[in-house]
Amino acid sequence: MAKSPTSVKDIFRRFSSIRKSKKKTFEINDTKIPLKPCTVLQITDYIQKDMLKEAYLNLLSMHRLELQKELKAVGEGAPPTNQVPKETDVNNLFVTLRNKMSVIVRNSSALPLRNKELLVCVAQIILEEEKRQGEPGAMPGWREAWRDAVRDGVRDALKKVQLDSREQNASWLAVHLGLLGKAVVEDLERVKTELLSSYPADFKVFETYVSCHHEAVGEHLKRLLEKVTELKDYHALLDFIIHHYPSDLRDKQRILIVEEDLLNNIKTSYCHCQMDDFKSALENIIITEKEVWTMKNSPDRTDDGFLTSKTYMAIFQLIASYAENLEKIDENLGKSVVRFCLEELNPFHTRFEEEFLQHTRSLLTSDLLDCCLWVEYHISYINCFNSLKENMQFYRENFSTQVEQLEKDADGLIQRLTQTLIKHFKTDIKPYMDGMMTKKWLKTNGDFKEVTCRIDNYRGLCKSMRAPSAQVFVNDVHYYVAREYVSQLMKKKYSCKKTKSEDAAVKLREQWNELKKLFEDMGSSLNWLYPLGDYLSDIIGMENERKIKDLLIPLVSNYPDISKKQLSAVLYFRDNGFSLERHNVINQFTVLKRDAGNTNHDRSFFTDTEVLS
Template sequence: MKKGASFRRSLRFGNKRDGERNGKQGPPLADDLLEKTDKKEEIIKEVEELYTLPEIPQTPPSVMQISKMIEVEVLEVAHVNLLSLRLEYQKEREQRAADCSVELSKKEKDLNLLYRDLRNKISTIVRESNSLPVSNKALLVPIARIIQEEERRAGEPGGLPDSWMEAWRESVYEGVRVKVNNVHLDQREQNSSWLAVHLGLLGKTIVEDLENVKRDLKISYPASFRVFSTYVTKYHKVVGQHLKKLEPEVTELKDLYALLDWILNEYESEKIMSCPSLQPEITEEHTVLQLEENFLKQLKDKFCCKVKEDMREILERVIQLEFDDFWKDRKMPQKEDNFLNAPFHMDIWTKVKGTIVNCGKLEPSLEKKVTSSCIGELKNFPKRFETEFKRHCSAFQPQPLWAQYLITYINSFAALLEHMEGYQDSCPKEVEEFRGEVKWLIARLRQTLEDQFKEDIKPYMRRMMTRKWLTSDEDFNHLRHHTELLSQHCDVTRPPHAQEFVSELHYHVVREYIGQLMKYNYNCRNRRHERAAAKIRHQWSQLRHLFENMVIMVFLLNTFSLFEGIYLFIYFVLLRKLTF
């Protein structure tokens, strides 16, 4: 027996079929089945907008009886009896307008309490309607009629002051809110993918709920209720509020990305709001989340800040890895394409590129902001790296390993700059600032390498053009040895830094070698004069041969030839003026 039927009969509120059953024999079985089939087909159709209000009893039952009807969800009967009580109140109110008795006030209070109970019951049913069994959803039809009737009687004495339709919408909102809040959410400590899992379940819940609205709930209301549209609108609002509540817990970069991707892409996609199963109704609805003002902007800013923090941590790990893998154990640097190379430049570029490409999938404007954040954080990396490198490795001077490290980082930072210059068009300011920092670092590293070479050959250059020099090749052999080491260093230095390096040191050797002729003036006569000239030509030929064999560009060779021409001219002038 349907819930509340026995109570209805006890109050003698029968239905048409009850009357027929009392007055004549029931229909044949086949007709009964046909009638049931017709009723089933009627349920599938949308509820008509127009309706006929059941007959209002002349005398209302007691307040307790009406309250009981509401409690057992015999809502249609409860409502017409409540209307009877309301009409009775209105009549008494008109008769006693000048003299408002205690009895009238009591009846007004009873009406208010009963209406509140009815609305609360309706709100509960509507709130839970998307979770009720299909059979219980038949309650929604009388609920819709009650709301229509109360909206029509709005403003009449004895009713509730606020809108029943708005109360219905609020109940829909509460039901949606409960649904969303009941979506499973793991603790961050329990599941590293807690947010991605939750958002996936949330999207699934939204689609399933709206499918149910489209299939079952929509047909329980007249078209004027715009049921599907109302549920979609409430989901926009509730989900926006839910994400706002989640946001403080979202602190990791991957989770921030997942949240932004869900908001910007997935929510409006065919996975959720544009799901084919929701067509054609969803095409008439807005599919955009209802987010609080500036929430999305704040979320993007938070994401960009986290990108910078993440990049800073990665760069610190790069330095730590260099220490662990090379500096700590004085390990030789690696080679790539015959050049000394530290792989961190590729690691950094891969991370930056991956982050930027992924952000481009979210939103073009966010891609630009993230690019700016990444390269902006890179600006401080050269100085930070140099500080740690010198702190851990300065003691290696003047060992060959020190020079190899210098060359390695000249090559690696030059490669890193080349990678980042690909973002010149999108972030010119940040790229220019990073370029300046890298160039200054490379200049300092190269200067350190040049200073070491100059310091290495200084004692041997100082003893050139002396009496010992004429009789011994020891100092020149040391000079040649260091120049050969220089040649080896240049072989593993990437252009154009190798050419610049060779050019500077070639100039220095030429200048210092000739400088000795200008500093020292001692007498050598006869064949000693010839021996000195021959030795100068022989040594210069060896030095020239060493520098020519280094990897240099053609225009630098021409520059070197110019240097040699100038200084050879000086040689001959000095040789003619000196007394040997």
Template sequence: MIYSCRANKTKRHSQKILQIIDHQLQFGINLTMDKSPTSPKGGFFRRLSSIRKSGAHIKRKLSMSRQPSTLDENENENKDIKETEIPPKPCSVPMIRDYIKTDELRKAYLNLLSLNLELQQERETLEDRASAVDLTNKETDLKMLFESLGNKMSDIVRSSTQPSFNKELLEQVVKIILDEEKKPGMMQGWREKWREAVRDGVRDTLKKVDLDSPKQNASWLAVHLGLLGKAVEDDLEKVKEELLNIYPPDFNVFETYVSCHHKIMEEHLKGLLEQVTESKDYHALLDFIVHHYASDVKKEQKAIEQEQDFISKIKNAYHQRLMEDFKVALENIINIERDNMWKMKKTPERTDDGFLTAEVHMDICKLIAAYARNLKEIDETLEKSIVRFCLEELHQFHIRFAEEFTRHTSFLLTSDLLDLCLWVQYHITYINTFHSLKDLMQCYKENCSAQVEQLEKDVDELTQRLRQILIDHFKNDIKPYLNGMMTKKWLKTDEDFTEVTSRIENYSGLCKSMRNPAAQVFINDVHYYVAREYVSQLMKKKYSCKKNKNEEAACKLRTQWKELKKLFNEMGSSLDWLYPLGDYLSDIIGMENKKSIKDLLNPLVSNYPDISKKQMSAVLYFRDNSQLLSLEWHHVMNQFDLIKRDTGNILPERNFFTDIK
């Protein structure tokens, strides 16, 4: 109780002394013992100075005696804020507010420290309720002033990379932050607030970058990202050149700015991603992240990358968009051929070497190559994935193309001869085109072997189908005339044979527009069919030569076969094993001596071992059916059986008579 009274008494005594000092300071009263006006040490201004220093010293000592200190005396001597800098009496609240408004931050801060000390003292001497209300108001003012100062400091940091940047103001801010960290006051946690201000400043910088809408500019995103990269580069350059020397090293200024750019850029790019719908914009976004933004950041800070889930999200969206685009592009290729070629009955283009061609294969190859080239620069895995998809999607394209082609070109068959020729040209054109597509796709075989193999199979099936359609049409066109062979009319006139050769010649000219290997296969198919159908007429027993007509028939057969041989030789048929057949048959039919026929059987059966006894009998029937029951014919057939028995295995590629029904 006695100790408490003494303590209270001491406090009141100290307060009284401070009040006296403040009063004397206000009116310039001298506290020294030297009263001589003429004393060298007793001048007015010198004494006034002494009063101020002494009063301030006493006030500080008394104040310090009432507050527990967190620093020892040695630390107090090394503090950035010297005790002499803190005003012994704070200026008014409006004056402090003016200091903040006029950017005199240091004055404002020191006066706020003084005001804070004053409030601490008043809390200790609180005596009545009225004083408590005044104290609360002062505390509110103090809090609001500190908040106002903090906002001002944040604004300065926030705008420190802008052209209006004021170096002296930022230096004041840095000093205040350092002082607060060494002697925490009302502005605790300012290092984090500083980082927040840096982030806000970066956000302001990126928001100012021009951003057109897709309607305003088709290249809106690419342009914006270019400006964005330049803004980041300029911002970081300014940090290096103008801000680094203002801050102490422990602020890690450049690293902080890079980190903030990274975070804000990521936020910004996520916002942009929501507006992206086209593949070119997905590509621009990924390209910016991988090659521009990320690389720029890495130049300054060796390891900063976008979050992988964000990049994966862009890649997945890009991949999906490309798949949809490719499907649409393939459908457009069909639509263009339909509208610009088939419906318009446009004649196909020719290459410099005379082959019919379309742009279908080139359009597809260019599209896939563009995807591969663009994606390889960003992500090789994404590149391989989209190439695989494109190759797989061509499977459906071949089916769709064939369906649409047949649907929109069939009308040409019911028109005139020119339309029919155009119909044939179209088939040859796409046989060439898809074979070229298969060849061009070989470059992807190493990485997409399964897809390329499937594409080869699909192309072969499609071109075989187109080729077979041509063959079937040729067969239907020529068959009625071939059916007229080996008849009485045939023996008298060449009318039907002339129609046959005329159609072969027409197709021969068209085949010159078809590329190998399809052309070779087609020519061989035509040659084989004509030879088979011509010979098969002998097997149908439609006519039998009488009264030595066999020699006339043999001569005609030989002549026509020779003409067919010449036509197919000129076309480039590789079925040269068919050429001797006409001569063998002509020799048998025209042989004057029946007994000598046995000698002609050996070359026929040796070269065409699949000829049957029934077919041999049909040839003899055509020669002269009146002698079939004679002994000579019996010997001939026996000889035929012996030769057949001694003949070796039939080569699969030499089957001929087997196909004659």
């Protein structure tokens, strides 16, 4: 059967190319290809004994010889089928040689270089094989195999870096990453000092080793990530990836060692872990405070005497530490966590308030000391959350929305705590206030002393409350006491007779002045309330009813919300007997109110004062 012209031409071209490039291709360090190759077993032995040059030259000789036989067989018209096994032997030997070279390269990455000439020979063989690329029978992929061997060697080296378990060392990951970075630096230093000179420049040995370290470290970090569950370990991992590993490379190549998606996943996991940590920290704060309430421990005091709780400082320092640690790693990550923390304080306020009310309610049903402790707790947390709100102003520039919401929620909590105190105060003095403006009141001071005693107790406690809440509280208490005291005149519980009105006026003035001194000392800013006691005392104690009309002008001028019904109640307390002059006083009052019109007044007192028919 005639042979294909193409097959004959192809075989001839393969042999011709070997003859033409004989000197150029098959000389390594002036060593020529032997005319007669060794046997397969001998070449295999060369390879096993690291005699790469001998093995390679004999392989080339064997390859040439087989091509000659193939060409001869084609010339004689015989099919070259009997050459297939020999061709397979050559290919297998080339594979064995390349595998051996890969082992040598791989080991050179992890062990001190014992035979530099081996690497030189490896490089020369790779270069020779690259020159043969495109020729018949040439095996491709030699440079790729070399790079794979470098990468595998780097992987082997990294596997030897000490890695303790979490049980062995709480800082297992931070320690391991420190050793890992050190190993990378040492490996690359050894590449420069020991391996670089064994290769031609076009191998780009150092760049290849740097790239393989990046790849191997990235793979290693992926495996480590599977073991990470704690916040400190996420932090150590990110810190290593973003800061320490790139800075450890002496060539200063700022290359990410993990894919962008993986890095983002690590950041996300870290962020979630950080959020969980913050939630747990807030829960622990509540648990700690519950122990304080249960043990009935007195709240802390600052050096300047204000009641306080360490809660606000614990929260502020916690957020500050998160921000500081995270911004060093990634500014956006730090902002995300701080934003979450600020937002998480809102439900914390609600949760804290619920627990506080539940665990301190029983103090009010106990003895006086427990009641005082209950008040002190309220004041300490009013101060605490005011301080927290002030400290969080630090974040206003970058987190204005969150800080504004926090202020709103904190103000709501502070207001509720304050109103709870005021409500307790009102409940405490209400029975004694109800005893005012009666026949008994005119004769004794017992109820009034009970009222002033409780005010005095709160006066001392108010000095432990910080501004601005202290001012709000004092003003609210002052307003309530003044309103409640005056409202007793309006309830028509008692009406003076003859000289009793003068006695009542004197007593009212004295008590009002005593209240005035108490609230001045407490720092009340409701100065506009002070003249009212004098106005009412003057009306009640005025002997000549005609002159009462003259007293109405300052009263209506300063307290325009007083009603005719309320004035009538005051006059009833003075004397419930009907008289023409009393009728004239009411008429005069009506005229004054009409002339005043609907003038807006920023002060309201009598509008809130109860009147009984």
